[in-house]
């Protein structure tokens with residue numbers, strides 16, 4: 001990804017993509033204390049717009065606060081940086097990656113005295129878990145890795161260091177021929193995917209793990225709460241066991257990258273009909289209507305670039 005044309009916003013400047021480098025003694029590279037966001041811009045009916053930009057920037061600042069990092073820019077500056085990166089790269093739709101990290105003044109566990117930095121990059125990124133998966137549903141494996149205990153790492157921070165757990169779970173699942181991993185929490189209840197939140201549907205009611213299971217408070221998850229209300233569907237947040245997923249009528253993942261991705265089986269056990277369920281399809285359609293600007297009720301969620 002390093003060798004391409006384009007611009008990256010780095011510490012207040014739009015610089016050439018290939019020049020966006022950091023030193024190998026950067027604190028975050030060694031110890032993993034940093035935070036990032038995943039954001040999408042869509043080519044809506046009213047032009048290119050970033051979906052729920054304010055909420056993503058708010059979460060980035062909350063992640064930094066949890067990690068005791070002070071981002072040296074305002075939220076407005078970070079919002080504008082994201083718009084500038086989309087414009088500078090002439091992207092009609094794209095995935096944006098803001099990242100804040102601790103600099104290279106000194107190493108040692110304590111980063112006190114090191115500078116805090118921020119960059120924003122953007123690139124075209126299609127269906128995260130594959131176009132076929134968006135229609136047919138994907139195959140998921142319950143991971144042998146456990147999601148973080150909520151007091152081991154800070155699960156409400158989208159922290160760089162949290163993602164080694166996600167990487168290992170995803171690699172194990174894909175090495176075994178699955179599309180993605182589902183992680184359980186330290187008590188054995190369902191938490192979330194390696195990079196997604198989980199929803200299941202049973203007898204017309206939607207369920208999702210409550211956040212005590214260590215799942216990230218997903219913005220797409222929150223969007224589905226609004227969609228469900230619009231559709232007159234009840235959502236219950238509760239502890240969910242893996243076998244409740246096995247006997248569900250439908251299941252799907254949500255995430256900025258994953259959007260709304262149906263799950264057709266877990267651990268080689270078909271979920272419902274073994275394909276995208278009807279309620280999942282309704283939610284997916286409503287989601288894409290919203291992000292593409294076709295639902296005026298949510299126009300305020302779209303920040304034109």
Ligand SMILES: Cc1[nH+]cc(COP(=O)(O)O)c(CN[C@@H](CCC(=O)O)C(=O)O)c1O
Pocket residue numbers: 037038039166192193194195196197215216217218219220221254255256257258
């Ligand atoms: C662990 C995790 N849980 C839930 C979510 C969903 O959150 P939200 O995007 O706010 O709905 C994500 C986003 N995963 C991001 C990283 C993907 C990547 O491979 O990198 C994303 O979807 O952008 C997670 O990483």
